[in-house]
Amino acid sequence: MSEKRTEIGQLGEFGLIDKLALLAPSLSEKTLLGIGDDAAILKVSGDILLSTDMLVEGIHFDLSYMPLMHLGYKAVSVNVSDIAAMNGTPHHITVNIGLSNRFSVEAVETLYKGIFSACKDFKIDLVGGDTTASQTGLLISVSIIGSVQPDKVVKRSGAGKGDIICVSGDLGAAYLGLQVLEREKQVFQSNPNMQPDIEKYQYMVQRQLKPVARMDVIHELAEQDIVPTSMIDVSDGLGSELLHISKASGVGVKIYEENLPLDRMVYETAVEFKIDSTACMLNGGEDYELLFTIQQSDYEKLKNHPDIHFIGYVQDQTAGNVLITKSQHEVPITAQGWNHFNS
Numbered sequence: 212m213s214e215k216r217t218e219i220g221q222l223g224e225f226g227l228i229d230k231l232a233l234l235a236p237s238l239s240e241k242t243l244l245g246i247g248d249d250a251a252i253l254k255v256s257g258d259i260l261l262s263t264d265m266l267v268e269g270i271h272f273d274l275s276y277m278p279l280m281h282l283g284y285k286a287v288s289v290n291v292s293d294i295a296a297m298n299g300t301p302h303h304i305t306v307n308i309g310l311s312n313r314f315s316v317e318a319v320e321t322l323y324k325g326i327f328s329a330c331k332d333f334k335i336d337l338v339g340g341d342t343t344a345s346q347t348g349l350l351i352s353v354s355i356i357g358s359v360q361p362d363k364v365v366k367r368s369g370a371g372k373g374d375i376i377c378v379s380g381d382l383g384a385a386y387l388g389l390q391v392l393e394r395e396k397q398v399f400q401s402n403p404n405m406q407p408d409i410e411k412y413q414y415m416v417q418r419q420l421k422p423v424a425r426m427d428v429i430h431e432l433a434e435q436d437i438v439p440t441s442m443i444d445v446s447d448g449l450g451s452e453l454l455h456i457s458k459a460s461g462v463g464v465k466i467y468e469e470n471l472p473l474d475r476m477v478y479e480t481a482v483e484f485k486i487d488s489t490a491c492m493l494n495g496g497e498d499y500e501l502l503f504t505i506q507q508s509d510y511e512k513l514k515n516h517p518d519i520h521f522i523g524y525v526q527d528q529t530a531g532n533v534l535i536t537k538s539q540h541e542v543p544i545t546a547q548g549w550n551h552f553n554s
């Protein structure tokens with residue numbers, strides 16, 4: 212490889228931070244002072260939303276198929292998704308990184324290119340962070356600040372009996388994307404001359420590598436003057452998120468298999484991988500779509516939306532959390548969400 216490689220030691224931590232600060236776009240008028248001082252200064256009105264997420268190499272991502280640029284984008288996007296799920300608007304992020312000496316200055320710049328690309332997409336500023344050495348690979352932790360008007364905030368706990376359960380986009384693609392990447396990695400390891408065959412799986416691979424938080428849905432709901440009664444983003448899997456809403460709201464949920472949003476490519480790939488496509492949608496995870504409930508009176512305003520799907524109803528807690536299958540069987544919804552501790 213002839214690519215340039217500058218050791219981080221050559222530049223030093225401060226040199227590296229200076230370099231990154233120069234590349235950081237400035238997009239939010241809510242930033243009074245960004246990178247460079249002891250703390251950032253932010254001007255935010257409304258209730259402040261704060262969330263954080265940590266990604267660890269080998270646990271949350273595998274650099275053998277996750278390009279650094281995508282990793283940077285995804286780390287930001289999943290945090291934006293958490294702000295969206297509160298019906299809020301994101302404004303600022305901080306990024307903490309732990310780097311082993313495997314990573315060059317150029318690699319870190321590539322990671323930040325992805326971070327800045329997400330900052331542009333979501334109109335947010337990177338306003339600080341921390342940089343440390345690591346013995347065992349890459350750690351990246353993003354914290355995000357957003358805001359919401361107090362009367363517009365949406366929690367997991369507001370769902371009421373009779374509300375309609377909605378989900379944006381389609382489900383299961385990111386999980387299958389991961390299966391494709393894992394399979395190609397194994398093919399490559401057993402025969403490095405094989406060319407990866409991911410062209411026809413592009414949609415799913417892209418959903419895995421570069422999820423886009425659904426701020427568009429949040430803006431559309433606001434335009435329609437709809438405040439969902441409860442909301443959560445789909446990170447662990449639809450089944451697991453439904454149970455979070457059920458528990459927090461003290462209700463039961465009933466969803467219909469035939470109403471679940473299944474993309475044609477997802478269906479075909481699930482068949483090829485001999486995985487049940489409904490299981491992919493329920494348990495796959497990492498879709499970063501929005502799952503929310505609305506009052507029935509808001510249905511008219513949303514019913515023709517091309518990318519919002521009505522998958523069921525909120526019912527009494529005593530009626531449980533169930534899926535009605537295409538063959539009209541009632542099966543309990545279980546949380547088989549992705550769990551780092553037992554996988």
Ligand code: ADP
Nearest residue numbers: 228246247248249306307308338339340341342
């Ligand atoms: P301090 O010792 O006060 O924590 P640092 O040298 O760690 O200061 O950081 C200097 C400035 O650079 C601060 O504004 C900090 O937020 C920012 N910074 C440090 N590391 C990163 C990073 N990985 N990404 C973005 N900003 C960073």
Ligand code: MG
Nearest residue numbers: 340341342343
């Ligand atoms: Mg510091």
